[in-house]
Amino acid sequence: MHEIAKMMKPPSYLFTLLAFILFASIFYGHDFSFIFRPHSNHETQTLFSSPEGNMYKRETKREEEEGCDVFNGRWVRDELTRPLYEEAECPYIQPQLTCQEHGRPEKEYQRWRWQPHGCDLPIFNASLMLEKLRGKRMMFIGDSLNRGQYVSLVCLLHQLIPEHAKSMESFDSLTVFTAKEYNATIEFYWAPFLLESNSDNAVIHRVSDRIVKKGSINTHGRHWKGADIVVFNTYLWWITGSKMKILHGSFDDEVKEIIEMSTEEAYRMALKSMLRWVRLNMDSNKTRVFFTSMSPSHAKSIEWGGEPGGNCYNETTPIDDSAYWGSDCKQSIMQVIGEVFRKSEVPITFLNITQLSNYRKDAHTSIYKKQWNSLTREQLANPVSYADCVHWCLPGLPDTWNELLFAKFLYS
Template sequence: MKPTSTLKKNRFSSYLLPLTFLLFVAILYGEDLSCIFRQPFERIQQLQQAQPTSRKENISWPFAVGKTNEGCNIFDGKWVYDEAARPMYDESECPYIQPQLTCQEHGRPDKGYQHWRWQPHGCTLPSVNATFVWEMLRGKRMMFVGDSLNRGQYVSMVCLLHSIIPDNAKSMQTFDSLTIFRAKDYNATIEFYWAPFLMESNSDNAIVHRVKDRIVREDSIEKHAKYWKGIDIIVFNTYLWWMTGMKMKILRGSFNDDPKNIIEMVTEDAYRMTLKSMTKWVDKNMDPHKTRVFFTSMSPSHEKSAEWGGEPGGNCYNETAPIEDPKYWGISSSKSIMRVITEVFSETKVPITVINITQLSNYRKDAHTMIYKKQWSPLTAEQLANPVSYADCVHWCLPGLQDTWNELLYAKLFYP
């Protein structure tokens, strides 16, 4: 609603800026952000698609073969238990899953978490067709860039698609930070590049990166981005590693400098700096008529069961069913981060589609790896006596939730 010319500035000055911002966002993102007006505080993170509608109209989306039905928000729906259609593959039949995600192999006694299907309200997600995907990827490269959660989504994608490729025509190789799954007959690759901050950091070693005192180097995206050039479909994520609860340490200069020139920066400002570097690189290197750029939103954790009405002192351990309350939004620290994403992505020339996995994943307290995974180090007697103390409520079992993330990606890639 536009303010009339008769409104007096001194009367509405305290409201004009926030109202203008909400109006700008609503126009910019259209129906994808209609939920902001329904739940402005709880659902600020519900950024569905980060590109202006005017740009949508002027772009012939590469890889698109159709479009999502008008008014269908694939990110707004409910979880339906479906033993017939889920899981879409068996854990034992996908040799590419890391031992940190193979929950059945590591003794998880239940399988219910594998059988939940995401059902959008008023429409249906298109089924993932592996043959179709490989034909669309013929001669192309698809890459996931980010942290271990993005690596989980990458592995999920490989598991969804690999079975139709003969054993002698597929391979997976890792070269430091880069992992490549190759389908020889299609001359196509699906790749993962480890870069938890996207910028250069002291956590860039793909194996040894559990660094407590995290440092990110300013204006350093080219350190990693040189490996992203020539990609046809790229899926970014970065979030988890920023959530230290403290200010971020930003390096100005080189990691080889002694002493190092390090400043502290508020997390949101450091995050904004990184996203601006990413979007500038995207604008310079990605052709919107030939490439697609995606950003996977924040993956929630379930560290405190009291948040969803569980016993105090608990977490995701022993949870075997999703949260059923549709009004549950979690106790999220991501709202300010999502606001940064909204602001930064609105300025990029190349449309960036956000795969909004945040809210639908918030319900899935049952889908984490918990204690059913390979442990990084031997567990103490005290830990073994109290599984809650070492349950992983951040990462997700495969098959499971992250297969749904890829269904959403599939829908936005081929039916934007």
Template sequence: MKHSAAAALGHGHGQGRRRSLSSHVLVFSLVVFVFVLYSEDFSCILIRPFHRRYRTEQQVDAEARVADKDGAAECDVFAGEWVYEPAARPLYAEEECPYIQPQLTCQAHGRPDSGYQHWRWQPRACSLPRFNATFMLEKLRGKRLMFVGDSLNRGQFTSMVCLLHRAIPDAAKSMQTFGSLTVFKAKDYDASIEFYWAPFLVESNSDDAVVHRITDRIVRVGSIMKHARYWKGADIVVFNTYLWWMAGRKMKILRGPFGRETKNITEMATEDAYRLALRRTVKWVEESMDARRNRVVFVTMSPSHPRGMALCSSKEWGGDPAGNCYNETAPIGEAGYWGSGTSKSMMRVAGDVLRRSRVPVTLLNITQLSEYRKDAHTQIYKKQWGPLSRAQLADPQSYADCIHWCLPGLPDTWNELLYAKIFFSMPKSQPRAFAV
């Protein structure tokens, strides 16, 4: 009897366990059913707090993209106007950035006005994302951003370093120069911002980063590897080349290597030589850059006011017929202004060549927005390359630099546009030709 009772009791406990297990399975199944049915609501509840915290930590604007006011995916950030905004500009102080070359420190060299520092570019159909140094450094973590070109591109490189360096402790950053290559390192991010001197992109007799003030310029339009071996491995490459080509209608072309006796020199129309050099650059991009992980940017022509180093006229913007950019303190106000400071034929050549690249090239079209900025040049407020004559000192317009730009100043806007294009908008499958 006891045995039978124990067996019956065990049997009862077994049935209870099975009923309990069945109940748990039923409850679990019901929870799964409800979760699946309302999965979108649950995902919003679970994900939203993390999403908010991430964006707060990154300090990104509410809309982290270049968006059209009407809701379109992208707008033309290069069409707009200059807005005077002294409360928000400049983005850094000249004396706070130790990396600015003395050829660009206008306040330190006696410029009496500072209004050129306070202008902000406002696109017509959208607003640019606010430049955030920490966010950009995070985007550059483990990467190389390289500027390749002439002194105007070096000015943009310097501007970028000035925009970023305050977000990096002194012990965690460095700047070194190795011949034609200058490297700024953000050590905590394993990131580098670099500049490589190559005014023609291809090989030339002006390739020395220090001694290059050569009037009789010679290029090898098919030779690029002397320089390009230093660009290999860069994640973002920002090219420019224009100013050094504008020495005349003809360009001297070397068919063989440079040597003690440079031979086989012929002349070619400047536009044709420029086309060949850009084609060689595009070929290197196609062979060396991966469109899935690399970005290639081409900065369009930086204008002068007006073009040329000699005394020339500012009458094209309503100024003194005997003047130039000297003593100019405000931008040109005429909407759609297009002066003589850039060669439209050279712009068409660049647009045509870059449009054909199999690897997408992002155009940073700074030309017309920079045309307005006759006030932003270094003028006479810079370190001079050599002693000035009495005649020059008596006539400052005669040696005013109407090509390069003060820092802080216009190149900071170029970098705001670069920041927007590479981090907040998708590159088009093929670049468009310049609108000229």
């Protein structure tokens, strides 16, 4: 009888599985069936309302059913859990993002937590994230804003790794953080357009006359093969006006064939190239692919009710108007993303950081960063004139982007 009872006792792993299912059901507020469903392109469908509406939203079919969109919420002040790490304790932050080191007089921008309306974000668990990355290669691919998110993730993880068991190295466009005991790498690849361009040099890329080569994603894509988790972004570098210059042929051609294309159509071309590359080069059963939406800037304080002529300089609190959009958010570009992703069969998880970041006029590096060029006497007398209202201090907003990535990576 004792042996029969022993045989009928459920194995211990079932309790772990049941505990996970219970957590997931609470997090998503829905039944258990989604856990066992394969990913589909419906999960990445996007819905964009006009900026004249109350909110800019991205809702998945799943989130509509479950009543919780983690990208729709508000910022709450939190001195207990924020910041998630200290600036001085993370040696990997570039001097462009170390705001405290460069004289920012307060830390209010570090003390805000994103609170979705219908649920709570899971607490970022660095140990669990590292276990999920064991034996894997994770890549962030895109521009300096994606690099900021990459560095944020490294800062969130590195303190759990002994000094002798981690390293950071750069190889031209590629930067690699290695967690040796986990046999894992977290990498960043500089490709601001994803396609080949005249802005691809990882150091010298500040060119005013930007040119993108049509059909050239394999130029960079050959370096991405074999990645297990990929996080793409591309947006800021496309905003050069209403037109983009597109190269047919090679940058080495003596006579170059260059045509002009609307920014929207050029951006559409790049997204289609990205999706086609993912379809042809990545196994959707083994690889998770994410695409991060545009990171907004705050160059005109009049947009949020501030004084004319101002910007993010001296801003220390978020925007509390839930309907705030900001005119610099290129709605036409966001519509292109929605249209292209809706038609795609490629499974990609869309991280909509745009609206929640729109509220954070206080979180930019502003004047508190390394200045690569000497400032004139006139600039020094008028800090607004050289404030960086594009990039974000670390620790800060990009940590929230990684909390959202963590939630989507582990629990969907």
